[in-house]
Amino acid sequence: MNFSTKSIHTGEKPDFREGASGDVIASLHLSTTFARKEVDTPTAGFEYSRSANPTRKTLEQKLAAIEKAEFGLAFASGLAAETGVLMALLKTGDHVVATDDLYGGTQRLFRKVFATNYGIDFSFADTSKPADIKNAITENTKLIWVESPTNPLLKLSDIAKIATIAKQNGIIVVVDNTFMSPFFQNPLELGADIVLHSTSKYINGHSDSIGGAVMLNDKSLFEKIQFIQNSAGAILSPFDSYIVLRGIKTLSMRMEKHAENAYAIAEFLERHPKVKKVIYPGLKSNPQHELAKKQMSGFGGMITVELKGDLTGTEKFIKNLHYFSLAESLGGVESLIELPALMTHASVPRKDRIKLGITDTLIRISVGVEDAGDLINDMEAALSVV
Numbered sequence: 001m002n003f004s005t006k007s008i009h010t011g012e013k014p015d016f017r018e019g020a021s022g023d024v025i026a027s028l029h030l031s032t033t034f035a036r037k038e039v040d041t042p043t044a045g046f047e048y049s050r051s052a053n054p055t056r057k058t059l060e061q062k063l064a065a066i067e068k069a070e071f072g073l074a075f076a077s078g079l080a081a082e083t084g085v086l087m088a089l090l091k092t093g094d095h096v097v098a099t100d101d102l103y104g105g106t107q108r109l110f111r112k113v114f115a116t117n118y119g120i121d122f123s124f125a126d127t128s129k130p131a132d133i134k135n136a137i138t139e140n141t142k143l144i145w146v147e148s149p150t151n152p153l154l155k156l157s158d159i160a161k162i163a164t165i166a167k168q169n170g171i172i173v174v175v176d177n178t179f180m181s182p183f184f185q186n187p188l189e190l191g192a193d194i195v196l197h198s199t200s201k202y203i204n205g206h207s208d209s210i211g212g213a214v215m216l217n218d219k220s221l222f223e224k225i226q227f228i229q230n231s232a233g234a235i236l237s238p239f240d241s242y243i244v245l246r247g248i249k250t251l252s253m254r255m256e257k258h259a260e261n262a263y264a265i266a267e268f269l270e271r272h273p274k275v276k277k278v279i280y281p282g283l284k285s286n287p288q289h290e291l292a293k294k295q296m297s298g299f300g301g302m303i304t305v306e307l308k309g310d311l312t313g314t315e316k317f318i319k320n321l322h323y324f325s326l327a328e329s330l331g332g333v334e335s336l337i338e339l340p341a342l343m344t345h346a347s348v349p350r351k352d353r354i355k356l357g358i359t360d361t362l363i364r365i366s367v368g369v370e371d372a373g374d375l376i377n378d379m380e381a382a383l384s385v386v
């Protein structure tokens with residue numbers, strides 16, 4: 001099966017058993033517990049919904065299928081999925097090498113929970129440079145944790161190269177694939193061991209469910225993470241599982257449209273005299289365009305733009321847009337825009353922020369699936385008042 005067929009059919013087929021009604025979609029199973037006919041035989045393997053639930057199981061099968069993985073696990077949020085992986089695989093004294101501009105919530109989890117309370121060591125490296133990773137590895141390194149592209153600067157790391165370095169050193173590679181979705185990038189095929197998603201973004205895609213996913217091929221790693229999923233209990237609810245199942249059915253169409261719209265907007269902005277710089281891996285001018293073509297099958301729906309001028313002008317531009325809501329998060333059908341300097345990265349001191357490239361006029365856009373012409377006209381009008 002190819003992607004769009006899997007996204008619709010995996011785990012869901014009409015139920016024609018005796019007394020069943022032939023529903024064409026997976027049912028929403030809200031039951032917390034499952035009765036058995038015989039004392040020693042759980043019905044269809046289900047006992048208690050934290051351990052396994054039929055709706056969540058269908059979603060977990062579908063998540064695995066779309067990421068070309070053997071196993072999938074659904075958690076209550078992206079950060080709950082990350083916590084599950086860290087708890088399953090690390091103990092005090094272990095060391096992790098992570099991308100230096102990881103998602104802010106991930107950095108907080110690493111620095112303020114796992115480093116501070118549990119004695120795990122983290123090194124933050126520029127994972128776009130394999131030499132920086134090699135330098136950061138110690139004899140205690142258990143994981144390399146990569147985000148590609150990063151947020152908001154859309155920096156790419158060569159996942160296949162990182163996997164090779166990791167294998168030589170017996171280290172597990174985790175890739176947060178949230179920004180690309182399984183439609184445009186499959187890190188397991190590039191040699192990564194574990195893929196992680198915030199399903200709150202593209203996978204669900206409708207900005208109405210917080211959730212997380214882990215996909216992998218190794219059975220023993222899967223069993224360790226599944227043990228934590230049940231023991232710590234941060235599972236995705238049956239209702240959210242149902243919502244995400246529904247979202248996945250249109251993932252391929254949405255991603256194609258996100259990417260098509262993002263490319264059109266990136267090209268428009270690149271030509272605009274009030275724009276200083278456009279970062280989009282799909283543009284030929286992007287310094288990592290060749291790597292993007294090598295490891296991704298499309299370039300996604302995220303664009304980062306730096307305007308000429310100052311913070312006041314940038315705020316004015318954002319306030320004059322009609323179809324781009326000023327909000328954090330990304331990956332939904334509606335277009336969103338945010339100003340990292342005042343929003344997602346406000347806690348980073350200005351000097352450090354600017355050194356990283358997150359200037360006062362840098363804007364992050366999550367391009368939705370509206371009509372590209374309407375979106376471009378909206379931007380053109382808002383730029384004209386700056």
Ligand SMILES: *Cc1c(COP(=O)(O)O)cnc(C)c1O
Pocket residue numbers: 077078079080103105106147151176178179197198199200201210211212
């Ligand atoms: C949103 C996000 C997360 C965290 O996911 P939640 O579902 O909000 O917990 C992790 N990584 C990336 C790249 C994200 O965008």
